[in-house]
Every structure is written in C-alpha cells, then in structure tokens.
Amino acid sequence: MLDAIDSDRLQALGDDPTAQYARAVIARMQADLKLKQTKIEALSFELARLKQWRFGQSSEALDTQGELFDAKTQALLQAEEQAEDRAADEERTAPGKRRPKRQPLPSQLPRIEHRYEIESGQCPQGHALRRIGEEISEQLDCEPTRFFVHRHIRGKYACACCQTVLAAPMPAQIIDKGIPAPGLLAQVVLAKHDDHLPLYRQEEIYRRSGVHIPRSSMAQWVGICGVRLEPLAQALKDHLLAQPVLHADETPVAELAPGTGKTHRAYVWVYRSALTPAVVFDYCASRAGAHARDFLQDWSGTLLTDGFSGYAALHAQDSIVEAGCWAHVRRKFFEAHKLAGSAIAQEALERIGALYGIEQTLREHPPDARTVMRQHQSQPLLDALHAWLLDQRPLLAKADATARAIDYALGRWSALCVFASDGRVPIDNNPVENAIRPLALGRKNWLFVGSPQAGSRAAVLMTLIESAKLCEVDPWAYLKDVLTKLPTWPNSRLGELLPHNWAKANTPAVST
Structure with a gap:
C-alpha cells in the first residue's frame, strides 16, 4: 500500500502541513514494517533451529552439496542390503580374480584347535597318501560373559x-x-x-x-x-x-x-x-557459579570456557586468564548460514575454517613452536576477521541471527584471541565437550x-x-x-x- 502512494504529488505540495503529516505517517509505517519484518525473520530462524534440533542432522560440516545427503544415505543402505548378494558373487568369481585380503584375527586371543585328517589314508583311486603339510583357517567365535569362582583355601593349624x-x-x-x-x-x-x-x-x-x-x-x-x-x-x-x-x-x-x-x-x-x-x-546441586569457584578456589592459570556467566567471577580474578572457544563462535555462524542462508555467515565460517586449517598443521609441534607459528599465521587472520566483523555489523538488524553471532564473537574477542599468544591453549573447548558425551x-x-x-x-x-x-x-x-x-x-x-x-x-x- 505504501508503494502505491504518489510520491510526486507529495513533493508537489512542498511544505504543506498535509504533505508533512503524510511523510511522517509513511516514515512511521515503513519503520514499523521493517521492525515486523525483522521479527518475522528472527522467529523464522528460531523455528528453523528448533526443527533442526528435533529432526535434523547434528553435523556442523559446511557442505555445499547438502542436497546429495539423502541420495548418499540411500546408496549406503542399498549397499548394505546387497552385502549377501555381493558375497555370493565373490564365491562365483574366477580363480584368477584378485579378492580383498582378510585381516588377521588378533594374535592375543586364545586358540582352540580342531584337527581333521583323512582317516582312510588313500586317495579316491585307492593309492596311499603321504602327509606333506597342513592348511590352517581361522574363525572368530564368542560366548556370553564367563563367570568363574575363586576358592580361597586357608590352612588351619x-x-x-x-x-x-x-x-x-x-x-x-x-x-x-x-x-x-x-x-x-x-x-x-x-x-x-x-x-x-x-x-x-x-x-x-x-x-x-x-x-x-x-x-x-x-x-x-x-x-x-x-x-x-x-x-x-x-x-x-x-x-x-x-x-x-x-x-x-x-x-x-x-x-x-x-x-x-x-x-x-x-x-x-x-x-x-x-x-x-x-x-x-x-x-553439584545447581549451575551456580559458586560451584566452579569452590572447585578452582586456589587455582591459577588459563581457563577455557564457552562464555557461561557462571565463570565471570573466576575470570574477574587476576590469577585466572579467560580463554574463549572458537567452536561456539563457529556454531552460531553455522546456524545462521544453514537456517537463514546468510552470505555473511558463510564468509565468517570460511575465515574461521582458515584458523582451524592452521591448527591442523600445528598439532605435533611443542607449545613454544605453536606460539611462534600462531603469531605469524593466525594473528593476522584474527585481526582481519575482527575488522571485517566490525564492518558487517552495522549492516544487520539487532534481531538478525548473523548479528547475534557477530555480537557473541565481538563480545568475547579478547578471550578468543588468547590461544594465538599461548601455544598451550587449545583453539576451542571441544576436548571437555567430548568428555561430557559419555x-x-x-x-x-x-x-x-x-x-x-x-x-x-x-x-x-x-x-x-x-x-x-x-x-x-x-x-x-x-x-x-x-x-x-x-x-x-x-x-x-x-x-x-x-x-x-x-x-x-x-x-x-x-x-x-
């Protein structure tokens, strides 16, 4: 409806009070429309995220060919269903055709021998046979949990x-x-x-x-x-x-x-x-930060967390350095890219991926060497990413998913950069999350x-x-x-x- 208003006629009225009033109404309605559109996008993002959590895959891999996932899955299932047919086909294969080599069974397992001999000692034509060796084949077997009893016999005197x-x-x-x-x-x-x-x-x-x-x-x-x-x-x-x-x-x-x-x-x-x-x-009985303070009351060092407010009092201490988790930053950009199709989020993922690519090459290096290499390779990427995020943030509404991801990263930027100056500090908090999985x-x-x-x-x-x-x-x-x-x-x-x-x-x- 707003687009249908004749802007030329409004301009022709000049500074007429009616024109000024109309312009104010249009501006207010456009602002309301933009606000409602932003809220709709935010709610659509939340709905998409809930559907992803409930029905989607948990992988955070950035795959540009996601539409092929279902086809790949179906192909794998089909291949498994045809396993017996393939085994039968291999039995009918020509003798000269090369077959996959079977892996040997673990040598530490106990062996139970079953021996077979030709009892008659003669071939089908009745000639005497002479033993020249033996053929050995192995099968893997199991039995349910084996129980046994320790008898403690004590002499009495x-x-x-x-x-x-x-x-x-x-x-x-x-x-x-x-x-x-x-x-x-x-x-x-x-x-x-x-x-x-x-x-x-x-x-x-x-x-x-x-x-x-x-x-x-x-x-x-x-x-x-x-x-x-x-x-x-x-x-x-x-x-x-x-x-x-x-x-x-x-x-x-x-x-x-x-x-x-x-x-x-x-x-x-x-x-x-x-x-x-x-x-x-x-x-502990709750998620209160007091439990973490009780556990780490006399400890000093670098603490790597996901930004939960319960650790704020610990990070306020001079004896504890706060380190941030890049996996959590990446996860927020991944959601914005996958669920809202954000191009800015995609570029952020690529830039974060470059940091992880450097980490892959540093795994086997000692901490001192990692510090030097991170300063030369990772720090310039961090500086460029920080400047780029600052440039992109004004372009986005506050409720936008990508904006929230950027705000999370910028709000923890100092903690996120700690790993670049200390080779002992990992880039993310994934190791402890892996420990929680069991x-x-x-x-x-x-x-x-x-x-x-x-x-x-x-x-x-x-x-x-x-x-x-x-x-x-x-x-x-x-x-x-x-x-x-x-x-x-x-x-x-x-x-x-x-x-x-x-x-x-x-x-x-x-x-x-």
Whole structure:
C-alpha cells in the first residue's frame, strides 16, 4: 500500500502541513514494517533451529552439496542390503580374480584347535597318501560373559600348648567378606558408567550366563566402590589443579527428589587438563557459579570456557586468564548460514575454517613452536576477521541471527584471541565437550540419579574411567588392578595408581 502512494504529488505540495503529516505517517509505517519484518525473520530462524534440533542432522560440516545427503544415505543402505548378494558373487568369481585380503584375527586371543585328517589314508583311486603339510583357517567365535569362582583355601593349624586354632589370613578385599572379586566389581562399574547399562539390564545379561546377581546387590557394590575410590579421585583432582591450562563445562542431570517420585535438575561440572590426560567430574546441586569457584578456589592459570556467566567471577580474578572457544563462535555462524542462508555467515565460517586449517598443521609441534607459528599465521587472520566483523555489523538488524553471532564473537574477542599468544591453549573447548558425551549418552539409559550421594559416587567412578580412557588403557584392566591393590596400598604412594602413572607402569616396553 505504501508503494502505491504518489510520491510526486507529495513533493508537489512542498511544505504543506498535509504533505508533512503524510511523510511522517509513511516514515512511521515503513519503520514499523521493517521492525515486523525483522521479527518475522528472527522467529523464522528460531523455528528453523528448533526443527533442526528435533529432526535434523547434528553435523556442523559446511557442505555445499547438502542436497546429495539423502541420495548418499540411500546408496549406503542399498549397499548394505546387497552385502549377501555381493558375497555370493565373490564365491562365483574366477580363480584368477584378485579378492580383498582378510585381516588377521588378533594374535592375543586364545586358540582352540580342531584337527581333521583323512582317516582312510588313500586317495579316491585307492593309492596311499603321504602327509606333506597342513592348511590352517581361522574363525572368530564368542560366548556370553564367563563367570568363574575363586576358592580361597586357608590352612588351619592348632597349637596344643596354647589351646588355640589359627588360620592363614585372607588377602584384604574392597568388600570385606563379600562375594564379588575385583574383576566382577570392575565389570559392573564399567558396564554401568561406560557401557551405559542400567543394573536391571546387567541382571538379565548375567542371568543368561548362568549367574543370578540381584540388582540391589550390584547397586550396593557400585556404591562401595565409589566410596573406596574417592581418595584416588581426589588425588587426580589435585593433579589436575596443578596444571596451568584447564577446560571447563557443565551439563544437567536429573536427580530424584526423595519421597515425591519426581526429579529436579542437578549439574555435573567437568574439568579437563589441556596438557595431560586427566578429567574430573564434580557433581553439584545447581549451575551456580559458586560451584566452579569452590572447585578452582586456589587455582591459577588459563581457563577455557564457552562464555557461561557462571565463570565471570573466576575470570574477574587476576590469577585466572579467560580463554574463549572458537567452536561456539563457529556454531552460531553455522546456524545462521544453514537456517537463514546468510552470505555473511558463510564468509565468517570460511575465515574461521582458515584458523582451524592452521591448527591442523600445528598439532605435533611443542607449545613454544605453536606460539611462534600462531603469531605469524593466525594473528593476522584474527585481526582481519575482527575488522571485517566490525564492518558487517552495522549492516544487520539487532534481531538478525548473523548479528547475534557477530555480537557473541565481538563480545568475547579478547578471550578468543588468547590461544594465538599461548601455544598451550587449545583453539576451542571441544576436548571437555567430548568428555561430557559419555555422561550425556548414559543419562538417556539410567534417566536419573537417585540421590546427591549417588551422584557424587558416580562422578568419582567416571573421573577414573574417563581419565583411564584418555590414557589409552583398558579401563576394566585399570579398575581391576586398582581394586585389587587399593585395600593394602599406602596413602603415600596413591599417586602411582593415578591413570596416567598406572599407564606408564603397565605399558609393555617396545623393543628396538
């Protein structure tokens, strides 16, 4: 309607009050229209983002051929469905045709031999056969969880003079006079907190193997292990707080409210070292920043976070340097590009991608070398990106998704540039987010935590399990060994049982 107004007639009226009034009305209506259009775009963006979260793919890869995703998926599914036909075709292939080489089965697996001989000792024509060798083929097999029993037989001795009877002492156990051996305890703990199997599922699995273990018993075992291993988790926390660069993040979990049958939201705060393979989980009642301050109260160094306001009081301290996460910046531009088709967001993604490209080449370099190379290569890109963002921001409305992404980046710019001047600091907070993923996957299975005490015990167990995995050791072997040694292990040597030290002591030496 506004476009239909005859602007020439308004100009012909000059400074007539009617013309001035009409111009004011038109300007006001145009401003209202622009505001409403901006709100519509913002709401459309939010709707598209919610649909993406609910139905879309979680990948943040910048693929200009996204329309081919469905076709590729269908092709892969079709290929899997035809696997049996391909196998049959390979059996009919000509002998001279080269086939894919089968990978050898792991040498450490036990072998059960089955021998076959030609019993008659003669060929089909009746001639005598002479053995010249043998052909060997292998098949991989498995059986359900294997249970076995340790029988502890202690000799009993009598002293006629003292009128006493003595027996050889039993080795100290994590659960005194309990049924479970360390291997079973490690299995139950690991199945719950790493394989994400609730205890009722474990009860069914073990029953199929011929052993009935009530879930109530397993719950008691898990709780005792959490209590016994708490000093070791505390020692790992002390080791973590001695590191100069840390990641931090937090994730919600549901906690059962006593007597109500309902749950409320608690939080697990996760801290990971950027320099050593150690991660610590801290179960807390809320997301209040006081929990992070309590955990890091005497620590000084560089803290890499996602910008959550709960860390603001920590960053205000002179002893803690705030570092920003480029993955979060990229994620906001990615949403603006994918859901709103923003060309500015696409260029921002390409510029951020150049920073990550440099990081790919620096992975194997020591921190000092990374600092020098980042100053020469990354810092100029950061300066150019900052100037470009400042130029683009006035072109966008406040409610625009790209504008919000730019505001987020500019608001944390000093923290985002810390990595360029310190080679010890990673470019993003992804390592700690990766440490949170097992917890996020687990809560989809066990749904809620029964009590604050149960949450704290789970945090202890996950601290040791996830740190062992970061050290690239088998967490079951680690827990079994620790649960075997811990009852008689002196506190002065507790550091030897930390995952990174245990990994060094139990890694076979490579012969040269």
